[in-house]
Each structure stands twice: as C-alpha cells, then as structure tokens.
Amino acid sequence: MTDKSILANKFDVDAIRKDFPILNREVNGQHLVYLDNAATSQTPQQVIDVIVDYYHRYNANIHRGVHTLSQEATDAYEVARQKIQKHFNIAHSYEVIFTSGTTHGINLVATGFTSFLKKGDEIMVSAMEHHSNIVPWQMLCERTGATLKVIPMNLNGELIMEEYHKLLNDRTKLVFCNHVSNALGTVNPIEEIIDAAHKVGAAVLIDGAQAAAHIKPDLQALDVDFYTVSAHKMCGPTGVGILYGKEEWLNKLPPYQGGGEMIAEVTFEKTTYADLPHKFEAGTPNICGGIAFGAALDYMNHIGFEAIAQYEEELMQYATEQLLTIEGLQIYGTAKHKTSVISFNIDGVHPYDIGTILDKLGIAVRTGHHCAQPIMDFYKIPGTVRASFSFYNTQEEVNKLVEGVKRARNMLL
The missing domain is CATH 3.40.640.10 (Type I PLP-dependent aspartate aminotransferase-like (Major domain))
Structure with a gap:
C-alpha cells in the first residue's frame, strides 16, 4: 500500500490539518481522531x-x-x-x-x-x-x-x-x-x-x-x-x-x-x-x-476536488486493507465505486459497544443504522460501525482506528 511519504508528496495533509482548529483538541484525554465525516465535516478557520x-x-x-x-x-x-x-x-x-x-x-x-x-x-x-x-x-x-x-x-x-x-x-x-x-x-x-x-x-x-x-x-x-x-x-x-x-x-x-x-x-x-x-x-x-x-x-x-478524491480513495483503500486483518470483521458495502465510507461489524459484538470503547480512545465514529434502517434490515443486522474519512484525515489516524477496534474486540469477546 502507498506509504505516508508518497501520499504526502501528492497532498499536503499536514498543512491542511492546520486549517481545522478542532483537530487539535483532546477527547477523554486522547488526541481527537475524527472519523464521522459522513455525519458532518469539520470547519476550517477560513470559513470560521x-x-x-x-x-x-x-x-x-x-x-x-x-x-x-x-x-x-x-x-x-x-x-x-x-x-x-x-x-x-x-x-x-x-x-x-x-x-x-x-x-x-x-x-x-x-x-x-x-x-x-x-x-x-x-x-x-x-x-x-x-x-x-x-x-x-x-x-x-x-x-x-x-x-x-x-x-x-x-x-x-x-x-x-x-x-x-x-x-x-x-x-x-x-x-x-x-x-x-x-x-x-x-x-x-x-x-x-x-x-x-x-x-x-x-x-x-x-x-x-x-x-x-x-x-x-x-x-x-x-x-x-x-x-x-x-x-x-x-x-x-x-x-x-x-x-x-x-x-x-x-x-x-x-x-x-x-x-x-x-x-x-x-x-x-x-x-x-x-x-x-x-x-x-x-x-x-x-x-x-x-x-x-x-x-x-x-x-x-482551492485544494481541488480531483486531489481530494485521489487522496481519500487511497486512504479508504488503506483503511479497508488494515481493517480486514482483524479476525471476525465484516465490511458492508463492497461496491466497485465507493466514496470514503467503511461500515463494518465484528462477529458477536454489538456496534454500539465498539463505538463506546473507541470514543474512550478519542476516536469518533458513528454507530447504529445511520438513518438507513432498510439497509440494515436487508443485511439482517442491528446496525454498523461507520468510519467515514475526509481529506484532512491521515494514515496515522487509520492506524489508531485499527488498533482501537482490535482493543475493543479483545475486551468484548
């Protein structure tokens, strides 16, 4: 998978992150990892x-x-x-x-x-x-x-x-x-x-x-x-x-x-x-x-939608590969054409419990049916954990998510 240095050459995510003041805060004593962008994105200082x-x-x-x-x-x-x-x-x-x-x-x-x-x-x-x-x-x-x-x-x-x-x-x-x-x-x-x-x-x-x-x-x-x-x-x-x-x-x-x-x-x-x-x-x-x-x-x-799309695609691919290394994890939504959303569950674990533990680690994801209950009924599940990425997220944050999900799995099974 493309490593950070190659990503950085294409897209200066570190500079972009400086535009978003909220990304500097801590949640539950941990540095915020915000992965709930499908619910609402964060706002840059220029807009504030x-x-x-x-x-x-x-x-x-x-x-x-x-x-x-x-x-x-x-x-x-x-x-x-x-x-x-x-x-x-x-x-x-x-x-x-x-x-x-x-x-x-x-x-x-x-x-x-x-x-x-x-x-x-x-x-x-x-x-x-x-x-x-x-x-x-x-x-x-x-x-x-x-x-x-x-x-x-x-x-x-x-x-x-x-x-x-x-x-x-x-x-x-x-x-x-x-x-x-x-x-x-x-x-x-x-x-x-x-x-x-x-x-x-x-x-x-x-x-x-x-x-x-x-x-x-x-x-x-x-x-x-x-x-x-x-x-x-x-x-x-x-x-x-x-x-x-x-x-x-x-x-x-x-x-x-x-x-x-x-x-x-x-x-x-x-x-x-x-x-x-x-x-x-x-x-x-x-x-x-x-x-x-x-x-x-x-x-x-100003950043450019083509650059945003390419960066988010690479980030989603990396996150998908890393999450699938976790035993018992299933991703819902494997269409050929996707944007940067990954909905998943772990066998035997309720998505709400995973989301609660991730929050204690400072990682913000969405859990539940995401106001799309017919989809959950189709898959016969109560809901999913949804990690959704934006152009200001990083590979390091994906790694924190993966480690957090592993920790949640070990605690709950």
Whole structure:
C-alpha cells in the first residue's frame, strides 16, 4: 500500500490539518481522531473567519433595506449563490434555492408534487436511501394515492439496475435516489438512472448530501431535475443547504411556505408570488450560513476536488486493507465505486459497544443504522460501525482506528 511519504508528496495533509482548529483538541484525554465525516465535516478557520466577520461587521437582514449594512449583507449572500451556481455548473443563479439542508429541499419537492400526482401514479426510490429520502415520499403517497416502488440492491451494496429498468413504465412520475449512500459509501449510477427515467417522462431528484464533499457534479451535464445538498457535509456550517431545480420545474411547483420575501404583492383578497428564487425562500434566511457556504466551496476548490478524491480513495483503500486483518470483521458495502465510507461489524459484538470503547480512545465514529434502517434490515443486522474519512484525515489516524477496534474486540469477546 502507498506509504505516508508518497501520499504526502501528492497532498499536503499536514498543512491542511492546520486549517481545522478542532483537530487539535483532546477527547477523554486522547488526541481527537475524527472519523464521522459522513455525519458532518469539520470547519476550517477560513470559513470560521467569514462567519465571525459577518457578525462583527455587517449583520443585517437582506433584500429589504436601503441602509449600507443591509446592502452589504445582500451582496455577500447573492455572491454566495453565484458561487454555488458556478461550482455545480447550474445554468441560472435563480435555480439555486437556499434551504436549511437536504431534508428541507426534499420536503419542498415532495410537498410541491402533491397537486401533480393521483391514484395509479407511481414514484420510485432506491433501497439504500436515508430516511429523509423515504419518509417524505411515503407521506406524498398517503396524500395522493400514488404507489411507492423500490429499486432493489444486492449484497455488495449496489443497485440492481436490471430491476430498475423493469420497474420503469409510463405510470412512473418521479424517481429519487442518493448520489452516494451514507451508510455504505456506494456511488450510484445516477447518469443511467436519470436518462432512463426521462425516457418514460419521469422527473428525477438526486440526494447529493453525501456526494458533494467528494464529487463535483456537473448538474447541466447530468440533466437532473432536482439536486439537494447540505453545507455541513462539505466544510460549511449546519442549518443551510441548497435545492437545485430546473427552471421549468420550479415555475410549476407551488410555494412551500408562505411569508415575507416570497411575495410580489399581498392584499386580503389575493397574493401573487415573487419570481425565482424568492418564491421558495420565505422569511429571514440563514444569511450568515449562506455566505459561509460560499466560503466553504472556495476553500475546497482551492485544494481541488480531483486531489481530494485521489487522496481519500487511497486512504479508504488503506483503511479497508488494515481493517480486514482483524479476525471476525465484516465490511458492508463492497461496491466497485465507493466514496470514503467503511461500515463494518465484528462477529458477536454489538456496534454500539465498539463505538463506546473507541470514543474512550478519542476516536469518533458513528454507530447504529445511520438513518438507513432498510439497509440494515436487508443485511439482517442491528446496525454498523461507520468510519467515514475526509481529506484532512491521515494514515496515522487509520492506524489508531485499527488498533482501537482490535482493543475493543479483545475486551468484548
């Protein structure tokens, strides 16, 4: 396996780690090893500085004031929208809807489609979805009488695409799929999913929450109808994200919430709605969060997504090889195309117990069903230990994880 010196020649991880103040802290008397990046990534000082600067210098509401602070905040917020547009190669900035995160974006679309569906229509979701990309569609079916179909998966954690094509028909109106599985790390073949759905006239929403930190999707090239992202997965703050929607779809959908900002004119007899994107941005938004999201994209693009992907791939391969040397350890999710997530169990040991011992050693991993209970039911397990890596993790941290898992195994068996 590639050793540290070769990795370092390609990617200066030591310099990058200096940008993340939290990586210097101790947990339970041990130096922190943070391997829960699929839940939320850490935030670099460069983004923290942008947040502090906003509250120090120009904290004000946007789009509504003629005073200088309001204008400065508005400009910064709209510049962030343009950064997001450029990053994801979106045709128009007004196709970028700021949300509180991926879940908000999914619910916005699911609620909007209530008036478009009827009994006998079908919508489709994959078997490896986060609960946020299952429950809203079940609720949509309850409201409309539509039927939810499921694209099955195999034991490797890959979608069975032959079955997907069989399920598609002229009754299919919507298809939903994550770009990357949060529980398994599988990179799904979304190009094929989108193309096939469009051939039967169905719209497609892709949950990009887990992908966007590792992959730089070109949304125009994908020709996707909707794509959702959360900032906190990619070095930004919590409580902010975006929904991309094609202009034609966003114009068809009704507003998700009513309130200030999303109106053109209000009388007691009738209200008319604002143009995009404001039609879907009722109330005071997370202004600072949106600005910081733009700063986070600047930071990651400065490092380079190709360099990030290559480094994380090598780190995941090393971690996989080392973990598999542990007796009784099984990895769930062995797809050919994965991002840097490893979900595993040890025979005879509950994942929660392993996670608890690792925490005492200063190692942060996630345990449980990862809001993807159908995946755990498929494998007939209560959950997994999930180690998820980012570009600021190191081979030394992988070694600490492996030693920690060995220690946990010896204590629990």
